[in-house]
Amino acid sequence: MRKTQHQEEWVAWGESHPGLRRENNEDRILCDTGPGIFAVVDGMGGEPAGEQAAELALSCIRRRLEQKTGTVSRRIREAITAANNEIHSAAQKRREWRGMACVLTVAVVEDGCLHIGHVGDTRLYMIRANQMRKLTSDHSPVGVREEAGELNELEAMRHPRRNEVYRDVGSEQHRPDDEDFIDYLQVPFEADSAFLLCSDGLTDMVPSGDILKTVYRHAGDARACAQALVRMANDAGGRDNVSVIVIEGRDFTPAARGIAVAPARQDPAPGAASRRPGLLHLMASPWLVFVYGLLAGLLLAHLASSRLQAPASIQATGPPQAERQRLVLLVDPGRSEYSTIGQALEAARAGDRIEVAPGEYNEMLRLKDGVSIVARAPGEAIIRVAETILPDEAAVTAEAIREARVAGLVIRPAPGVRLPVGIRVTGSYVEISGMEISGATRAGVWIDGASSGILAGNYIHSNPGTGILIGGKAAVRLLANVIQRNGAGSDRRGPGVHITGDAVPEVLRNVISENAGEGIRIATRDRKERYVNNFFTAGGRPNRLGTVGFATSP
Numbered sequence: 001m002r003k004t005q006h007q008e009e010w011v012a013w014g015e016s017h018p019g020l021r022r023e024n025n026e027d028r029i030l031c032d033t034g035p036g037i038f039a040v041v042d043g044m045g046g047e048p049a050g051e052q053a054a055e056l057a058l059s060c061i062r063r064r065l066e067q068k069t070g071t072v073s074r075r076i077r078e079a080i081t082a083a084n085n086e087i088h089s090a091a092q093k094r095r096e097w098r099g100m101a102c103v104l105t106v107a108v109v110e111d112g113c114l115h116i117g118h119v120g121d122t123r124l125y126m127i128r129a130n131q132m133r134k135l136t137s138d139h140s141p142v143g144v145r146e147e148a149g150e151l152n153e154l155e156a157m158r159h160p161r162r163n164e165v166y167r168d169v170g171s172e173q174h175r176p177d178d179e180d181f182i183d184y185l186q187v188p189f190e191a192d193s194a195f196l197l198c199s200d201g202l203t204d205m206v207p208s209g210d211i212l213k214t215v216y217r218h219a220g221d222a223r224a225c226a227q228a229l230v231r232m233a234n235d236a237g238g239r240d241n242v243s244v245i246v247i248e249g250r251d252f253t254p255a256a257r258g259i260a261v262a263p264a265r266q267d268p269a270p271g272a273a274s275r276r277p278g279l280l281h282l283m284a285s286p287w288l289v290f291v292y293g294l295l296a297g298l299l300l301a302h303l304a305s306s307r308l309q310a311p312a313s314i315q316a317t318g319p320p321q322a323e324r325q326r327l328v329l330l331v332d333p334g335r336s337e338y339s340t341i342g343q344a345l346e347a348a349r350a351g352d353r354i355e356v357a358p359g360e361y362n363e364m365l366r367l368k369d370g371v372s373i374v375a376r377a378p379g380e381a382i383i384r385v386a387e388t389i390l391p392d393e394a395a396v397t398a399e400a401i402r403e404a405r406v407a408g409l410v411i412r413p414a415p416g417v418r419l420p421v422g423i424r425v426t427g428s429y430v431e432i433s434g435m436e437i438s439g440a441t442r443a444g445v446w447i448d449g450a451s452s453g454i455l456a457g458n459y460i461h462s463n464p465g466t467g468i469l470i471g472g473k474a475a476v477r478l479l480a481n482v483i484q485r486n487g488a489g490s491d492r493r494g495p496g497v498h499i500t501g502d503a504v505p506e507v508l509r510n511v512i513s514e515n516a517g518e519g520i521r522i523a524t525r526d527r528k529e530r531y532v533n534n535f536f537t538a539g540g541r542p543n544r545l546g547t548v549g550f551a552t553s554p
Helices: 049-065 072-091 141-147 153-158 208-217 222-235 252-256 291-306 341-347 525-531
Strands: 002-005 008-017 027-032 037-044 101-110 113-119 123-128 131-134 183-188 194-198 242-249 328-331 353-356 359-361 372-375 381-385 394-399 404-407 410-413 419-426 429-433 440-448 452-456 459-461 466-470 475-479 482-484 497-499 506-508 511-513 520-522 548-550
Touching: 008 027, 008 037, 008 222, 027 049, 027 242, 037 049, 037 194, 037 242, 049 072, 049 101, 072 101, 072 113, 072 183, 101 123, 101 194, 123 208, 131 208, 141 153, 194 208, 208 222, 222 242, 242 252, 328 341, 341 353, 381 394, 410 419, 440 459, 459 466, 466 482, 506 525, 520 525, 525 548
Parallel strands: 328 353, 353 372, 359 381, 372 404, 381 410, 394 419, 404 429, 419 440, 429 452, 440 466, 452 475, 459 482, 466 497, 475 506, 482 511, 497 520, 520 548
Antiparallel strands: 002 008, 008 242, 027 037, 037 101, 101 113, 113 183, 123 131, 123 194, 194 242
């Protein structure tokens, strides 16, 4: 259907299908081109609870958004909150509905903008100039790892936890302005753009490149496009309900004519299992407020995951040639030339990558310029400090390093051993991703001097000291980390993140919760606004001393 409003014109069509493996459809869509209101709702809780949650949500959203009172953002927040509280209330009345909830994405076209409200792992994409950009952020453990660059798209589609979410609509009561509930953003509705709302029944089955090609192939026929996307999800296995809404701007079809579109791939994609609502045990995902910050963050995270990687086909054997190849040095006791990470570091040169096999390694490491250390199986290569070390020493140290990377390792002390610091970075550029660090008495990660780099997708937890301590003139980026249950040492007031001195880190979309002190402790009040775009509760558990606090000493 075509609709014109405030000089903007669009066409839109929505389709929903139960898929090939389920008899019922727990998805619901709202595609009302009259007032320009769109929504995709994915119910959770199993039949019939999931269907009931989706129906209640759709009814509440339609009812509130059709009342054009207040700002668009307020309408969206109130609509989603009304749906949330209605579902929660209904779930208490019938045993078979207990635990029901949903995830959803709502979009409203008004005043030349698309206004978006989002909770969970349904998605909204903007398609323009032969690019598809995900505007919403998945509130799921796997989603945060994908956005941080720790997982690529295919790995995320196949991940066994891909259907878990830690934020939903209905599992607990909310107010419209609650933190860690509704993500709201607005983007210009450019006439040559298109938008796609969908449930994970599409994106768990069909790669984004094929979705993009399909949208352009059917430009000018939103109905055919929506039907084709549903068909692709079913052709790939159809293991979940699938819902899509395609919205095309007035000039999208003319703009699409100049873009060459290759045939979509027909490779089957893995399916989806039943989603469990409200799960947040070890992982959670922060979210930024503005979409261009998201795009910049994804770019930096991508650079962090790829900058130092050497080709996997190169073997670490034989002498270097005149033009030296970058080597992959495998650490695997009893099966390779190197039985410790330290031995591999001694042999490595700039550009090399050290791959660490699963196992425990009782050693301390000093990073080397230009060398990356990566666990072959993330979370299964453990650096276990077996002897108490000096107060300022760390399991992993980087000092005056121009470039290095460490990823996927676990750092923890042996029982009864005092480990002051997990990773210490001084005057260096280091990329730290996918790490798990616990048991450090002073700080899980300590960064000082004129250091820079990125910490992305790490799990910093259960350290008696501060989770992450940043001092000196450090200018690092903290993106999509989970920083929980730190600071319960001697004074039981340690923060999740402590920023001191002249340090100016960027701290975005991190989950910082359950710490003994504040979520983030900073030196001066005038910097507070720099650090509010994080999530300071998880599963209803906040930091003991609040979100952002003020102190000068570490």
